[in-house]
Amino acid sequence: MVGEPSPQLAALEAALSALGHEVAVHGHDGVDADLVDRLRDAWTTEPPEVVHAHSWLSGMASVLAVGARPVAKVLSVPMPGSLDAEVQRLERLVCRRVDRVLAPGSAQVRRMAALGVPRSQISVVPPGVDVERFTPHGPSPGRGAVHRLLAVGDLVVHNRFDLPISVLGVLGDTELVVAGGPLRRNPEAKRLLRCAKHYGVQDRLHLLGPVDDMPALYRSADIVVCPPARSAFGTVALEAMACGVPVIASAVGGLADTVVNEVTGLLVPPLRPADLVRAVRHTLADAALREAFGAAGRDRACARFSWERVAADTARAYARAAYGAAPALQRSCR
Structure with a gap:
């Protein structure tokens, strides 16, 4: 190779x-x-x-x-x-x-x-995806709100982490954790903080930078949000699914193949905040649905993507x- x-x-x-x-x-x-x-x-x-x-x-x-x-x-x-x-x-x-x-x-x-x-x-x-490392079972860190959304990836514009930030503005007692960097001297990190301030949710946005124990962080989330504006491999969605966490993703590139709509999560049109809001609200409101999405995601990750x-x-x-x-x-x- x-x-x-x-x-x-x-x-x-x-x-x-x-x-x-x-x-x-x-x-x-x-x-x-x-x-x-x-x-x-x-x-x-x-x-x-x-x-x-x-x-x-x-x-x-x-x-x-x-x-x-x-x-x-x-x-x-x-x-x-x-x-x-x-x-x-x-x-x-x-x-x-x-x-x-x-x-x-x-x-x-x-x-x-x-x-x-x-x-x-x-x-x-x-x-x-390593289905032996990324599993639903194991430790997970505590969180500061009833619900947690997680976004993972480099802090670059095309990953569009500003979209889930905007979702927080219409959700109560929900936090957004973003794992990825760099944080220092990164214009995109500064833009996301300004975006959070604009929506009045700066206390519910947590930019962690790169994280070593990603399986634990995935397990701490109610939903993993993948909102890129353009084609992506879908590796983050795979890792989340392997951890038994539902995924809401833009219907672009590999994400459209990885996430099965209404089975392992939901697919939404890219760059459509209103559709993302509806999808997040719908999924957060139904714990049984989240559990079903997570179980189906784990099964799919093991069967197709191991x-x-x-x-x-x-x-x-x-x-x-x-x-x-x-x-x-x-x-x-x-």
Whole structure:
């Protein structure tokens, strides 16, 4: 596997290894001028059966390093996609040179199809979650109100944490906890505090910064709110569901695939505060509904998004990629 080091990459490596696959990870930091040479050197004497790249840069470097060798090439496409014309040209070029494209959800399947990738060449392999770490059972911190909403992610504008802040203005005895950073010298953190002051809820907004024990924090919430304005993988929703917490999310990107509307939580149109208010009110008012959403979310996380399941789906995609690479193998033997 080739990609920038991340918890998701490390978890996939471990899960594939547990299934009996021999996995080597070639990590790199952003743009790496020596990446192609390092990969080519590593694969000269012992080429892999499958190369799995986890970004457009990794994909292009892998294609160049493999060259004419009969090696199956797999690409996991990132989310969100770029609108830059140069990047899109790179995307098309890489997609034409690999044997299998792994898309995290339906939005990326449509995007790959728009780039000209045949649907038969695409496998849907979602991100995974550690269902042994993120569980409904365990400690949880106390809270300062009857109800707690939780939002998780970097403090950046497109995550739109101002929307759940606005919800507090029409809810009684409910607090919003935001886990993510940075807090210092961050204009978005200052904007959120001004927003809370505008709605008169500054005493019920808690910006925690990065949190180490996220499972405990998830368990302390009545609802996890995921209100981004644009495509997202949905990892936060997965972790919340694995902890048995209902999710209210924008119907964008991977969130629309992860959260099953009216089963594991509610999906609302992005950037629609009134719809978010109605969804939060409806869910907070019904404890039995929250319990049902949480139980269904836990079941879905374990059945569809455990790393064991994701690794099995990935291994099947590798097999299909190797089958697609067979013509190249035949040509190399002529």
